[in-house]
Amino acid sequence: MTFIKMPDYSIYIEDKGLENLSKYIEEVYDYKDVFVVTDQTVYKLYHQRLIDALPDFRISFVIIEDGEKSKSIEVYQQTIEKLIEQGMKRNHLLISLGGGVVGDLAGFVAATLYRGVSYIQIPTTLLAQVDSSIGGKVAIDLKEGKNLIGAFYNPKFVLIDINFLKTLEKREYANGLAEMIKAGLIGDKKLYNYILENETVGIEEITRAIHVKREVVLADPFDHKERMYLNFGHTFGHAIEKTHGYDLYKHGEAISYGMLIALEIGVHLNETKPELYEEVKNLLIKRGLVKEPLLQLNDYKDEIKTDKKNLADGFHFILVTRVGEVKIKILKLSDLS
Numbered sequence: 001m002t003f004i005k006m007p008d009y010s011i012y013i014e015d016k017g018l019e020n021l022s023k024y025i026e027e028v029y030d031y032k033d034v035f036v037v038t039d040q041t042v043y044k045l046y047h048q049r050l051i052d053a054l055p056d057f058r059i060s061f062v063i064i065e066d067g068e069k070s071k072s073i074e075v076y077q078q079t080i081e082k083l084i085e086q087g088m089k090r091n092h093l094l095i096s097l098g099g100g101v102v103g104d105l106a107g108f109v110a111a112t113l114y115r116g117v118s119y120i121q122i123p124t125t126l127l128a129q130v131d132s133s134i135g136g137k138v139a140i141d142l143k144e145g146k147n148l149i150g151a152f153y154n155p156k157f158v159l160i161d162i163n164f165l166k167t168l169e170k171r172e173y174a175n176g177l178a179e180m181i182k183a184g185l186i187g188d189k190k191l192y193n194y195i196l197e198n199e200t201v202g203i204e205e206i207t208r209a210i211h212v213k214r215e216v217v218l219a220d221p222f223d224h225k226e227r228m229y230l231n232f233g234h235t236f237g238h239a240i241e242k243t244h245g246y247d248l249y250k251h252g253e254a255i256s257y258g259m260l261i262a263l264e265i266g267v268h269l270n271e272t273k274p275e276l277y278e279e280v281k282n283l284l285i286k287r288g289l290v291k292e293p294l295l296q297l298n299d300y301k302d303e304i305k306t307d308k309k310n311l312a313d314g315f316h317f318i319l320v321t322r323v324g325e326v327k328i329k330i331l332k333l334s335d336l337s
Ligand SMILES: NC(=O)c1ccc[n+]([C@@H]2O[C@H](COP(=O)([O-])OP(=O)(O)OC[C@H]3O[C@@H](n4cnc5c(N)ncnc54)[C@H](O)[C@@H]3O)[C@@H](O)[C@H]2O)c1
Pocket: 039, 040, 041, 042, 045, 066, 067, 068, 071, 098, 099, 100, 101, 102, 104, 124, 125, 126, 127, 128, 131, 132, 133, 134, 135, 136, 137, 138, 139, 146, 147, 164, 165, 166, 167, 168, 169, 172, 175, 251
């Protein structure tokens, strides 16, 4: 078992972690009613395992449809109504069981229902395990854009069980791998080198990726400065997602193209070696995250102008100078050609 301590909660990273769930819950919660938010796929695959793992608890489920469309005001309201109908009270525990969509929605429900209830995160996708369940950001979308309503709200604990990854589709696995490649590039050379050589990851690599996010989040819990490092590849990634809608490219694919554009700019500014660009490009092609011809910066400039990271003094742009080392440069859009 691996254990990471955040200032006010723990992250357990385990093989067969569900077996310990009951014990971990009892450490933070005195009652026997738990309320689980999950999506249809995860419910089908895992509800029985969850029930078996919590023999002494009364479990109520709220099941949402799969996919980003469930991070909506409507589904948020329906989820809250169902929880109240099922008898959830202010001192009860909410469990988020699923990928980043479930985690973001359930976390926002937890942050707001009765002005805040306790919750735990059990992330079941690789992306949720290394990224969305860590750092306390929870949110839902508006038609005007993603994650526009949200909160910083920490869970009581995060339980990462790598067994969930066995049922994940290949494209979803790669989606999480993209965030791990990013974590390696911005903060952990050993992690990056491992992913260069290996197609799958285990407890050690997931732990390393979480450590990269942990360091950045702890330095900047409310996303004013250092957290920007986590946005490496995301400025263009978000522009790509917005331009094509959120269906054509998965987030990991969009940020993979975005990382290549960011590395290319680094090469152009003499901050990044061309060899690193080529190496990352070949890795992302091999893992099925990008295809040639690659997406080009010029096609997304208009979208980038409205990015919320475009601050008054220009773009705070994250460059990877070497694997594991980053630098913020303030650039104008006109510098990026
Ligand atoms: N809060 C944050 O800091 C943060 C960070 C990054 C991303 N996010 C958010 O995360 C979301 C994306 O999360 P995601 O990539 O996990 O997508 P997702 O939650 O939509 O899950 C992808 C698909 O995998 C299925 N699935 C989940 N676990 C499975 C399992 N073990 N086996 C088989 N199938 C499984 C789901 O049912 C779904 O169909 C986005 O909304 C994004 O905004 C949030």
